[in-house]
Amino acid sequence: MRHVWSLALLSLALCACQHHQTNSGNDSSADALPSYNNFSPGIVVDDIAQHMKVLSSDALLGRTVGGASEQRTTDYIIQQYKRIGLEPGNNGSWLQAVPYISATVQHTDQTTLDVQTENGTTTLAFGQDMVAGTLDEQTHSALTASPLVFVGYGIDAPGEHWNDYAGANVKGKTVIILVNDPGWANQDPALFHGREYTYFGRWNYKFEEAAREGATAAFIVHDTDAAGYSWDSVRMSWSGARFDLPKSEEGTPRLSVAGWLTTDAARRLFTQAGADFDALKRQAAQRGFTAVPLEATLDTRFDSTIAHGESHNVVARVTGTRRPDETIVYSAHWDHISAPGEPAHGTVDNATGMAGLLEIAEAFAHRAPKSHRTILFIATTLDENGLIGSRYYVQHPLAPLAHTVADINLDMLPVNGPASALAVIGFGQSQLDDYLMDAAHAQRRRVTADVTPEKGFFFRSDQLSFARAGVPVLYARSAATQPDAAPTAGDTMAAHGTFDPEWDLSGTVEDVRALFMVGSRLSMEDTFPQWKPGSDYHRPESMQGL
Numbered sequence: 001m002r003h004v005w006s007l008a009l010l011s012l013a014l015c016a017c018q019h020h021q022t023n024s025g026n027d028s029s030a031d032a033l034p035s036y037n038n039f040s041p042g043i044v045v046d047d048i049a050q051h052m053k054v055l056s057s058d059a060l061l062g063r064t065v066g067g068a069s070e071q072r073t074t075d076y077i078i079q080q081y082k083r084i085g086l087e088p089g090n091n092g093s094w095l096q097a098v099p100y101i102s103a104t105v106q107h108t109d110q111t112t113l114d115v116q117t118e119n120g121t122t123t124l125a126f127g128q129d130m131v132a133g134t135l136d137e138q139t140h141s142a143l144t145a146s147p148l149v150f151v152g153y154g155i156d157a158p159g160e161h162w163n164d165y166a167g168a169n170v171k172g173k174t175v176i177i178l179v180n181d182p183g184w185a186n187q188d189p190a191l192f193h194g195r196e197y198t199y200f201g202r203w204n205y206k207f208e209e210a211a212r213e214g215a216t217a218a219f220i221v222h223d224t225d226a227a228g229y230s231w232d233s234v235r236m237s238w239s240g241a242r243f244d245l246p247k248s249e250e251g252t253p254r255l256s257v258a259g260w261l262t263t264d265a266a267r268r269l270f271t272q273a274g275a276d277f278d279a280l281k282r283q284a285a286q287r288g289f290t291a292v293p294l295e296a297t298l299d300t301r302f303d304s305t306i307a308h309g310e311s312h313n314v315v316a317r318v319t320g321t322r323r324p325d326e327t328i329v330y331s332a333h334w335d336h337i338s339a340p341g342e343p344a345h346g347t348v349d350n351a352t353g354m355a356g357l358l359e360i361a362e363a364f365a366h367r368a369p370k371s372h373r374t375i376l377f378i379a380t381t382l383d384e385n386g387l388i389g390s391r392y393y394v395q396h397p398l399a400p401l402a403h404t405v406a407d408i409n410l411d412m413l414p415v416n417g418p419a420s421a422l423a424v425i426g427f428g429q430s431q432l433d434d435y436l437m438d439a440a441h442a443q444r445r446r447v448t449a450d451v452t453p454e455k456g457f458f459f460r461s462d463q464l465s466f467a468r469a470g471v472p473v474l475y476a477r478s479a480a481t482q483p484d485a486a487p488t489a490g491d492t493m494a495a496h497g498t499f500d501p502e503w504d505l506s507g508t509v510e511d512v513r514a515l516f517m518v519g520s521r522l523s524m525e526d527t528f529p530q531w532k533p534g535s536d537y538h539r540p541e542s543m544q545g546l
Contacts, residue, residue, distance in 0.1 A: 049501075052505075057345075063334060070311060077094075090315050096393065098312060100309050100311060103134055104305045104307075106303045108302075114298070116299065117272045119274070122269055130261045132258070133258060134255075135207060140302075141256055141303075142302075143217055145298075147297055148294040149174070149292070150275075150280055150292045151177055152164040153182055153206075154220075155200045160192055168213075170214060173215055174257075175218045175219075180226040183198070184201060184226060203220055207255055218255055220259075220261070221266045222262055243388060311335075311389070317375065325400075326373045327375070329406070329407040330407075331380055331462045332379060333354075335384050345499070352410075352414075364516075364520070372524050375519065378390075401470065407472075413478075413508045414507045416504060417504035419478035426450070429472075430474070432529050436476055443514060445510070472537075
């Protein structure tokens with residue numbers, strides 16, 4: 001009860017709404033940005049609103065990566081870090097350079113997949129039937145008479161006693177894979193978490209595993225319900241530049257050719273090969289399934305423009321007074337990609353999270369007594385292009401991961417008022433859930449699991465990179481009060497659009513305060529939260545015993 005009472009008092013203290021004049025900084029690079037000097041040391045609606053207005057304004061040119069847009073965005077974040085009184089987070093620098101590569105398929109209107117069988121040829125068109133690209137930084141990609149193998153869900157998961165590649169020879173071949181996993185297909189909670197999306201269901205895992213198994217190419221069969229997004233989303237994301245870390249950064253094998261098929265295209269392909277796609281799909285969801293070679297080969301060729309670039313994570317810190325070598329990370333991504341025809345402002349995704357990150361930084365800077373542990377604030381880049389900024393960070397951490405207490409991530413916070421519950425995306429994985437429960441109790445709220453686990457939101461935001469590296473994570477936001485209702489965090493509320501002064505940001509503030517309280521409590525402790533038994537993640541041996 002002592003913790004609950006102290007958290008409640010802290011929550012009341014954060015309600016202070018009196019603003020004070022602060023130095024906005026004199027950086028000439030930030031001259032074009034709107035100015036606002038009346039920030040509060042507490043976490044309040046006016047401050048959240050002001051950050052959101054600037055971060056989603058026309059002045060920042062959509063917060064796209066590169067050029068003037070990135071420069072103005074990172075300038076604003078640095079300006080705020082300086083105003084707050086933080087220290088640079090990267091050995092005297094506010095920036096951590098993040099290398100990336102982009103691959104763009106040329107002449108997609110002329111790119112096809114030609115499936116050859118004894119019954120003839122089936123030609124699949126880019127965009128309408130399939131999408132394809134290279135993951136291997138190749139300017140020219142080609143498959144000639146590549147044998148096709150259906151590998152079900154393409155999963156090797158020893159913990160689930162499941163291996164779709166057992167006994168199969170896919171080296172140098174093209175594999176066809178179903179999206180999601182057998183647990184979702186069967187809605188069986190005892191298998192791959194049932195309807196909850198797992199990492200084994202994600203497209204990037206499937207491509208990674210296919211490459212590890214020696215395949216040259218892989219195509220995932222799209223299904224809107226199973227994937228959680230439409231074919232249009234796949235088509236658009238594969239029709240332009242696709243970003244990744246350079247191969248040298250991760251050192252894992254990558255496919256020469258990868259892509260997606262529509263379900264209709266897969267059925268045509270299987271029929272041409274004398275196989276029943278729907279029957280094999282049902283078999284693939286059952287234990288004992290073995291990969292099925294198809295009586296077909298695949299031909300394709302295309303050229304890609306490969307470009308190398310550099311973006312930036314923006315980092316700041318508050319150094320701990322007693323345990324400075326132990327670090328709590330707060331993360332939120334600054335970048336945004338707008339869909340065709342949508343305004344490029346990204347107010348909910350993710351000006352909300354960035355506003356929360358800056359407000360939490362402000363609260364820590366004014367915290368009394370000062371935090372015993374170091375707090376690191378990371379505004380990540382290229383989250384929208386495969387979590388590239390956070391993936392790079394865990395490869396090149398600015399604080400040792402073995403001494404990183406937790407990552408608390410902010411992404412797509414609500415803008416439609418308060419909710420009686422906080423939903424943990426990835427609930428049940430780590431002891432940080434219990435910390436959040438105490439904070440929520442202080443706010444007279446409760447904590448729930450994600451109400452739409454089948455959407456796989458846990459795998460679409462930066463905390464995943466930390467989790468995969470072994471660092472316990474917390475990703476939470478207001479939940480709908482009805483268990484069967486949609487989440488309130490921006491799915492339908494202007495994720496891309498402009499700031500609306502009529503939005504009720506009181507719920508945003510409540511969420512940000514709760515996440516601050518979790519980090520504030522951790523900052524004064526000497527314990528390291530752990531992953532819970534049965535979690536999909538664990539601290540490596542080098543991170544144990546702290």
